[in-house]
Amino acid sequence: MKLNLKIWRQENATAPGGIHTYELDDVSEDMSFLEMLDVLNEQLNAEGEEPIAFDSDCREGICGQCSLMIDGEAHGPEVTTTCQLHMRSFRDGDSITIEPWRADAFPIVKDLVVDRSAFDRIIQQGGYISVNTGAAPDAHATPVPKDKANRAFDVATCIGCGACVAACPNGSASLFLGAKITHLGELPQGQAERDTRVVNMIGQHDAEGFGGCTNIGECTAACPKEIPLDVISRLNWDLHAALRHGK
Amino acid sequence: MTDLPDTTNSFDSSRTLDAAALAEREGAQQTDDAADYYVDGDPIQDTKAPGGPLEERWNTRQFEARIANPANRRRLSVIVVGTGLAGASAAATLGEAGYVVKSFCYQDSPRRAHSIAAQGGINAAKNYKGDGDSVYRLFYDTIKGGDYRSRESNVYRLAQVSTSIIDQCVAQGVPFAREYGGLLDNRSFGGVQVSRTFYARGQTGQQLLIGAYQALERQVAAGTVKCYTRHEMVELIVVDGRARGIIVRDMVTGEIETYFADVVVLASGGYGNVFFLSTNAMGCNVTAAWRAHRKGALMANPCYTQIHPTCIPVAGAHQSKLTLMSESLRNDGRIWVPKNQADCGKDPREIPEEDRDYYLERIYPAFGNLVPRDIASRQAKNMCDEGRGVGPEVDGVRRGVYLDFAEAIDRLGRKAIEDKYDNLFDMYARITGEDPYTSPMRIYPAVHYVMGGLWVDYDLQSTIPGLFVTGEANFSDHGANRLGASALMQGLADGYFVLPNTIRDYLAEGPFEKIAEDDPAVVEAQQSVKSRIEQFMTTNGTRSVDSYHRELGHIMWEYCGMERSEDGLRKAIDLIRSLKEDFWRNVRVLGSAESMNQSLEKAGRVADFFELGELMCIDALNRRESCGGHFRAESQTEEGEALRHDDQYAYVAAWEWGGADEKPILHKEHLTYEFVEMKQRSYK
Numbered sequence: 062m063k064l065n066l067k068i069w070r071q072e073n074a075t076a077p078g079g080i081h082t083y084e085l086d087d088v089s090e091d092m093s094f095l096e097m098l099d100v101l102n103e104q105l106n107a108e109g110e111e112p113i114a115f116d117s118d119c120r121e122g123i124c125g126q127c128s129l130m131i132d133g134e135a136h137g138p139e140v141t142t143t144c145q146l147h148m149r150s151f152r153d154g155d156s157i158t159i160e161p162w163r164a165d166a167f168p169i170v171k172d173l174v175v176d177r178s179a180f181d182r183i184i185q186q187g188g189y190i191s192v193n194t195g196a197a198p199d200a201h202a203t204p205v206p207k208d209k210a211n212r213a214f215d216v217a218t219c220i221g222c223g224a225c226v227a228a229c230p231n232g233s234a235s236l237f238l239g240a241k242i243t244h245l246g247e248l249p250q251g252q253a254e255r256d257t258r259v260v261n262m263i264g265q266h267d268a269e270g271f272g273g274c275t276n277i278g279e280c281t282a283a284c285p286k287e288i289p290l291d292v293i294s295r296l297n298w299d300l301h302a303a304l305r306h307g308k
Numbered sequence: 309m310t311d312l313p314d315t316t317n318s319f320d321s322s323r324t325l326d327a328a329a330l331a332e333r334e335g336a337q338q339t340d341d342a343a344d345y346y347v348d349g350d351p352i353q354d355t356k357a358p359g360g361p362l363e364e365r366w367n368t369r370q371f372e373a374r375i376a377n378p379a380n381r382r383r384l385s386v387i388v389v390g391t392g393l394a395g396a397s398a399a400a401t402l403g404e405a406g407y408v409v410k411s412f413c414y415q416d417s418p419r420r421a422h423s424i425a426a427q428g429g430i431n432a433a434k435n436y437k438g439d440g441d442s443v444y445r446l447f448y449d450t451i452k453g454g455d456y457r458s459r460e461s462n463v464y465r466l467a468q469v470s471t472s473i474i475d476q477c478v479a480q481g482v483p484f485a486r487e488y489g490g491l492l493d494n495r496s497f498g499g500v501q502v503s504r505t506f507y508a509r510g511q512t513g514q515q516l517l518i519g520a521y522q523a524l525e526r527q528v529a530a531g532t533v534k535c536y537t538r539h540e541m542v543e544l545i546v547v548d549g550r551a552r553g554i555i556v557r558d559m560v561t562g563e564i565e566t567y568f569a570d571v572v573v574l575a576s577g578g579y580g581n582v583f584f585l586s587t588n589a590m591g592c593n594v595t596a597a598w599r600a601h602r603k604g605a606l607m608a609n610p611c612y613t614q615i616h617p618t619c620i621p622v623a624g625a626h627q628s629k630l631t632l633m634s635e636s637l638r639n640d641g642r643i644w645v646p647k648n649q650a651d652c653g654k655d656p657r658e659i660p661e662e663d664r665d666y667y668l669e670r671i672y673p674a675f676g677n678l679v680p681r682d683i684a685s686r687q688a689k690n691m692c693d694e695g696r697g698v699g700p701e702v703d704g705v706r707r708g709v710y711l712d713f714a715e716a717i718d719r720l721g722r723k724a725i726e727d728k729y730d731n732l733f734d735m736y737a738r739i740t741g742e743d744p745y746t747s748p749m750r751i752y753p754a755v756h757y758v759m760g761g762l763w764v765d766y767d768l769q770s771t772i773p774g775l776f777v778t779g780e781a782n783f784s785d786h787g788a789n790r791l792g793a794s795a796l797m798q799g800l801a802d803g804y805f806v807l808p809n810t811i812r813d814y815l816a817e818g819p820f821e822k823i824a825e826d827d828p829a830v831v832e833a834q835q836s837v838k839s840r841i842e843q844f845m846t847t848n849g850t851r852s853v854d855s856y857h858r859e860l861g862h863i864m865w866e867y868c869g870m871e872r873s874e875d876g877l878r879k880a881i882d883l884i885r886s887l888k889e890d891f892w893r894n895v896r897v898l899g900s901a902e903s904m905n906q907s908l909e910k911a912g913r914v915a916d917f918f919e920l921g922e923l924m925c926i927d928a929l930n931r932r933e934s935c936g937g938h939f940r941a942e943s944q945t946e947e948g949e950a951l952r953h954d955d956q957y958a959y960v961a962a963w964e965w966g967g968a969d970e971k972p973i974l975h976k977e978h979l980t981y982e983f984v985e986m987k988q989r990s991y992k
């Protein structure tokens with residue numbers, strides 16, 4: 062198929078950016094979206110134009126490094142990551158607009174690449190259970206009810222991609238945050254730090270410039286791992302509990 | 309839902325070498341195919357493993373290893389390159405111990421290291437099922453699985469610490485699968501007699517890595533660890549014979565930066581991407597390890613490559629990576645190709661039963677579709693080489709075989725198959741656009757893991773004092789072949805429990821003298837990094853880096869892949885040398901070195917892959933035997949099965965860099981087995 066690609070290009074964080082238009086022919090429907098961009102980059106390189114910078118690593122939907130707004134949708138039209146999107150979701154002659162994640166807390170690095178280090182800093186504020194290596198009791202010392210373990214797992218599958226933020230009109234990271242609060246909060250091991258965790262992580266979230274949640278639900282619709290919206294209720298519930306406990 | 313064991317373990321039909329086999333081995337050709345390509349060096353030995361009873365060795369070493377004074381630790385610095393299971397666990401643990409740690413990775417967050425992609429599970433000798441598992445059994449299975457090419461002391465220690473890993477991860481909140489009683493669930497890998505694999509649905513690597521990443525971020529908050537993301541190590545600094553720092557390129561600004569420390573740990577993962585197509589992530593590279601190799605660290609057994617039989621086949625020339633389909637599918641799927649070439653292009657559903665060749669069931673009636681990875685892989689290649697492969701033609705050949713669930717769906721019902729494999733079937737459908745419920749899957753082998761890596765002693769220290777290596781980047785524990793679910797175990801064993809207890813012996817001598825920025829060794833290293841970048845930026849040739857990488861990958865796959873032969877390997881070495889020469893003359897890297905430049909990043913990696921690829925071929929040429937993941941056409945039984953030659957090749961091949969355009973130097977570490985008897989395996 063033949064495509065008309067409108068792609069955001071920006072030299073660095075401070076340079077002005079803009080949409081460039083490229084024609085790409087002979088795109089096969091078996092290509093992944095990123096392989097299509099690889100082919101475009103080969104073409105650009107041959108023509109003497111610098112290839113487009115975009116992020117990816119595992120290319121199997123698990124590392125969370127890929128991140129494209131495709132026709133205004135985070136990760137494109139399917140419920141999956143950009144790297145798992147395939148060209149059979151598009152038609153010959155389509156015009157496709159490709160942009161980076163847009164959020165104040167995710168500054169652009171170059172072209173389609175953004176800086177998501179704010180997520181790491183949120184985790185630093187309590188997204189863990191404090192246990193030094195070697196200090197752990199036997200793994201069977203504390204049974205965990207299967208439904209809780211399953212729930213913890215389901216939300217722990219978040220890949221930290223940031224699509225939820227990119228999709229949210231407020232640029233809120235509440236889904237990401239709620240997923241971690243729920244993962245650790247479901248487990249007996251996570252109880253001791255439950256109050257401080259939620260207060261500190263939310264504090265960092267706000268300090269990074271992520272917006273507040275107004276329950277629009279775009280985040281969960283864009284999330285490639287289908288993290289459910291109710292993790293945000295859990296987040297709020299835990300926050301209120303912590304405040305009640307005077308944290 | 310995963311990884312079957314690659315080799316024997318439970319399949320206890322191995323036979324001890326009998327007199328006839330011994331005679332056959334003695335008659336085996338004694339020539340050294342690689343003689344023209346290398347220089348003989350002195351033998352090498354691991355001097356750190358204590359002697360005595362196997363089960364006491366690790367205790368002894370931990371006791372004998374000196375302890376760095378806690379008050380001193382704030383003055384002792386450690387660089388850890390890599391944030392996968394092996395690196396994040398080490399950095400977090402060393403931070404907890406009070407050392408000053410700097411952690412580096414090339415991704416935008418430590419959480420994205422490729423350990424994240426591991427699906428199947430992690431082994432541990434917990435014996436929670438009371439099914440007779442033990443440290444000794446896990447040790448034995450791993451030695452045997454490694455085809456008797458690993459060290460007994462190391463492997464025993466790995467099995468010993470495996471149990472603590474599970475405790476640690478559970479305490480961190482890793483959501484392993486559980487039973488209704490709330491206790492941990494285990495599964496057995498197809499054919500294994502014990503259930504020792506812990507798992508978190510099909511995302512075990514992800515969950516373990518998130519656990520290690522969170523421990524790491526906790527130390528960042530505590531101020532003991534500083535993380536440098538999007539920083540690629542491009543050189544090792546060795547001063548007065550000790551590893552003292554690294555040179556990195558800031559991948560955002562292009563800045564070349566120098567970092568010093570008392571000790572350097574490489575946890576930089578595997579180099580399977582030398583094949584271009586593999587199940588590795590796009591950025592996986594050998595650069596960190598190779599730069600260390602060029603500075604004096606020996607590279608061990610580089611040719612040992614694990615090729616996984618069940619991956620989604622290449623769809624076309626655009627293919628950028630390959631995706632693993634969990635090997636558990638072989639429990640219910642039947643593998644076949646058409647009997648007649650004429651049928652290969654047909655809709656498989658129209659090929660009648662009598663025209664199908666269920667070749668694994670035919671050749672290996674006892675194990676059928678569950679034969680070990682290397683056998684399943686090689687037979688798939690044989691079928692396609694015979695012209696009986698299926699799926700689209702890529703470069704004129706159909707490279708795929710069917711993995712058919714029709715019978716299982718008939719027998720168990722679609723629902724049962726959905727329950728077991730739904731996410732895998734979805735992934736397959738997404739990538740191929742075909743529905744595996746109604747039409748057989750197509751699979752083909754792909755490069756998955758490398759057993760080779762930097763040589764380390766029992767302390768995980770390389771031949772450069774102060775340079776330690778953990779995880780897939782070292783060669784230590786898997787011999788010629790790794791068992792499923794054992795790489796995660798090794799990465800975390802190294803990082804949480806082994807390295808922190810051995811590195812302290814080295815650090816007890818520190819802090820070492822401060823290094824001046826203008827030390828000649830530092831200036832030389834910085835200069836060489838800068839001139840290499842300069843050369844890429846100014847060559848102004850006509851071909852892209854990727855096109856060279858792809859071609860190198862073709863050569864490696866063709867001649868140093870599933871089956872290697874003397875002629876093929878010689879040819880490969882010639883091809884690699886001329887391609888490398890062309891690369892340095894004709895590569896095109898656009899843009900600027902002073903900003904993010906992904907072509908430039910790739911150019912550095914590919915340049916190192918060329919040198920590694922050549923060494924892999926030389927290593928494969930030297931080893932005229934078939935063992936584990938290394939199959940030499942010249943060394944097979946009459947039935948076409950792998951044949952080891954323990955009398956000649958029971959050694960680790962540890963290669964020393966001889967210099968650019970010079971021959972590498974081979975140091976052999978002879979392997980002795982005090983506790984386990986060496987056997988040949990058989991699956992007939």
Ligand SMILES: Cc1cc2nc3c(=O)[nH]c(=O)nc-3n(C[C@H](O)[C@H](O)[C@H](O)COP(=O)(O)OP(=O)(O)OC[C@H]3O[C@@H](n4cnc5c(N)ncnc54)[C@H](O)[C@@H]3O)c2cc1C
Nearest residue numbers: 390391392393394414423428541577779780793794795796
């Ligand atoms: C698809 C797949 C499935 C697997 N499934 C299983 C399984 O079920 N069970 C099992 O036991 N094993 C499995 N394995 C193998 C296992 O996942 C790996 O061997 C293991 O995770 C490697 O861990 P590591 O920490 O050594 O390296 P990695 O996780 O690869 O980490 C490497 C780190 O080094 C960094 N790095 C690399 N080079 C540089 C450089 N030059 N400069 C700076 N940083 C650098 C990277 O940024 C990264 O942080 C699987 C592997 C794959 C590919």
Ligand code: SF4
Nearest residue numbers: 219220222223225284
């Ligand atoms: S919650 Fe979903 S969209 Fe947000 S970071 Fe996690 S996986 Fe990505």
Ligand code: FES
Nearest residue numbers: 118120125127144
């Ligand atoms: S590249 Fe890893 S999730 Fe897309």
